[in-house]
Amino acid sequence: MVIISFILINVSVSNPLFMSSSPQLLTDPFLQLPTETGVRVVWFTEFAGSRHTVNYGEDLNHTAVATTIKLSRTREDRNSKVGKQTEDGEIYQKTTTRDIWRHEAEVTGLTPGKRVPYQVTSVRSDGQTVSSDVFTLASSPPAGTPLKILLTSDHQLMPMTPANLQKVAETVQRVDAVFAVGDLVNVPDRASEWFDDRRGVAFFPCLQGRASHEINKNDIKTVYTGGQLIQHAPLFPALGNHEVMGRFSMETDLKSQFSDPFPLVAAEQIYAQNAQELNPNNDPKVRQTWLKNNSFNTDTYEEIFTLPSSSTGGKKYYALTFGDVRLVVAYVTSIWRSPSLAANVKGKYRESEGDFHNPTEWGYGQHIFEPIKKGSTQYNWLEQELNSPEFKKAKYKVVMFHHPPHTLGENIVPAYTDPVQVIDRNIKSIRYEYPKQEDYIIRDVIPLLEAANVQLVFYGHSHLWNRFISDSGMHFLESSNVGNSYGAFIGDKQRNNIPIGYKEDYVATGDPNGLEPVVPTIDPLIDENGQPMPYIASNDLTVFSIFDTGTGTVSSYRFDIAKGGGVIKFDEFKLKQST
Template sequence: MTSPPQLLSDPFLQLPTETSVRVVWFTEFAGSGHIVAYGKDLAQTAFATTTKLSRTREDQQSRVGNQTEDGQVYQNPVQRHIWRHEAEITALTPDTRVSYYVTSVREDGNGVSSNVFTLAPKPSPGKPMKILLTSDHQIKPMVAANLQKVVETVGRVDAVWFAGDLVNIGDRASEWFDDHRGGAFFPCLQGRAYYEMNNNGVKTIYTGGEVIQHAPMFTCIGNHEIMGRTNRGSINDEFDATIPRAVALKLYGQEFLKHNSFNTDTYEEIFTLPDSKEGGKTYYAVSFGDVRLVVLYATNMWRSPNLDAEARGRYREREKDFNTPENWGYGQHIYEPIAKGSTQYNWLVQELNNPEFQQAKYKVVMLHHPPHTLGGNIVPAYTDPVQVIERDADGNIKAVRYEYPKDADYIIRDVIPLVETAGVQLVFYGHSHLWNRFVSPSGMHFLETSNVGNSYGAAWGNNKREVPVGYQEDYAELGDPYGLGSVVPTITPMLDEDGKPMPYIASNDITVFSIFDTGTGTVNSYRFDTRNPDSPVIKFDEFQLK
């Protein structure tokens, strides 16, 4: 008996304006008659435009359908045919919600419909909102529990700000839609997940939260949204194979540049976002109620800090690759320039002088890479790697190393002074998979709330970062490398083994989410212990934007 035809995702909301909003959903059939029914008695209809995703595939490492182990079904990357449907709902009344559902008709004439949800245009200035701040889902274990507790704790949110790393591998379709481990991106954010957690024999199923069917989502690019050189044998290998554009240009020429460097095609095909003339969907600014949100494209290639001979890492190339530069990784190279004088930096200067920015009650910057953190991913500095090639007396390469001058950190040196002078109250980011926050001497807040699905620890106490010895730069083993002290949570901090309050949460059992309440101007953070499904959600920190 075959299963009835289904939508691949529930609908979700994108790009609200004062009188409109986009409704987007996905199917695995081209079909026809893709419509949104909405309004009073669901009597109004809007037709969708359909496009096909160009790069979504499955491969040896996918966990989808009948494949539960590597290579059971897929021995190589195979295209997965997915269609995207988008309808614009217009003539909406500000601050007024209406019901809607979507329908897609298959080629055999059978229609498939979603449940009924609600939509609204942009909120008016002055309307209180609750905005979910999240990042780094990456199909990690605690995400479904996290989003389920968001809805149970605060109800329906008005928007989602997602600070990058939405999935683990950007072109792998199942990570977005139906990874059978239960933690795919859309199911978790739509209350359709089925993630089983087993703690001491107690099994709990978490379904995520019905969030983005009702609330628009604004995202930024993290390193996991970026795919590298194509035709590498597996999607994982493609992801790992990004190299700088300038290097690819020399090796492969202009005609084959993108296929031999990196791209964000799948990310950009999935989402309809505000855009800028200079950055398109990759960096942009948007007004939403009382907030002006400025989204930056600030991320680099993550590479291992390992210094072994076989490591193509952040600090060195593999010995076996010394004489084959086409196999080099080129360290933690930056994807989009943001240093002073770059196109993105100049755009940011213009945005900070924009009346919409200057007149906004709340001014927020969102990016993926952390300016300040106790996490491991802030080291080395956010700057272009300086390549050092060492040769023996015969001219043979004996080492290819990379240095990252700390005084050339583009975010700390160029971006932060600019946004601080402009009156930004909050800088929000992810990347290090923990919760911690900081406050500058002028009162600008920094928040990293990425302990959503898992954590890799904090550089605190005896837990030192893995940093190289004998390099020119002094790489920080502990704390924030740029000198800000992390803030101890204001309400109920967690305690270390000596009973002292900890200024962070880095846990693979306790998941964290944060809510920006524009009515009170407060950012509230909550934690939930997934080991005990009956444990309460605890509000542990609150701070106010002035």
């Protein structure tokens, strides 16, 4: 008999609202990288410890010993909301390293299709033992196994995220996997955003049913705890722009570092000009470290997650088979810059006038982190993966990446292409153009996916729900209104600060790439004119989507925070048959 624990509060796991003098785990365990006969179990502590193990099996009589690493870049700063720091600068008055250890054990010898109980235990250096509750795990499901997969995105410590994930758990009971398409936190090196932000909205607590966030709507207060999901189901994330950290410093605050990534090519130019001073012995490791610290990195994301590793992209982009699904995860994201055209703004369309003569302070527009245009390393990998036997034989072919190819949202403009810098004579202005015909997603990636008979493209970034379908029957789903929305732009409602008088035409309303949004098939929202709306962009409604591989359907649900009540299924569509 399998015993499954659903206790939501346990003193063994840190909770900002329940402080204990006893030793604690920082997170519950969660599942990573399942294979045919095994799965990885990962958890975190704030102590190095002397021994960390997973006990598993019907009687918990099998043991796997964990390996431990210390996260290299996790820090807190004056803006952190953690422990006793409720206001800026109370405890952490400057950027400070926070020591966190990650433990990972590989559970092997599992029977495909069979769940078994497991429990993790960490022994501190002083001999005190800390254990988790008992959860269940399984190896990768065999083909033909009906699965329910959560499609989610853009958690970012948004206030409704705990409610969203709590409703997932109440509606589906237990999901079989979580596909998270980026923007998991806001500032990736700020440890508390992953583990224990005292506002009760950190990433892991929300997905483990250990969040604690109060929503006050219409004078009714409700505390939401998130859902106990990833203790039992593997998590497969994609990189969003909020998983990319900018130029490293122990002097400036973490948000400033996150907001200030430098293009690698610009950092390489500065390095080349100062190489003798920076690296007199021409040590390649010194060069690599300097370039990373002076451009951008995804170190914390890559240290936190165990993912399939592609030969060229490592953990940044990957593919795997899970049941009947071949999941292809691409690294398609760019730095978010303000659309403001004000003279003092370092934005997506221009540089601040005060920085015209100081290129080290330029933002270089909305620059792309990892190339995916035709001929790039990632494009070649993607093309090879789409032609692989594993991909071709899969019943369901799913591709996910962060940046939208089709949306009514704000963040699809400008085109997804390298900014073209235009410097007016005598530097009267420095602006950036984004040629629409060179949009790498639309020009290069989508034709690849169409030719490979991809059935579903899942993405986020604009914080809303909308979906589209191409002439070939390929579905596009953006289900990222988890915690809040930045709006939908259709009809008379126009995107903010669209440049006028620039060389390129920047689309103010509708999908810039030519598809019409699909009206929800079951229960669409109705606008003020009595017409069904093809989107959800609300700060009172939170949305999630479930992919049921048993029926081949994707169902979307909404929950009204203000009204309460039950979850409403408002849309459902079926994927076309694989060819």
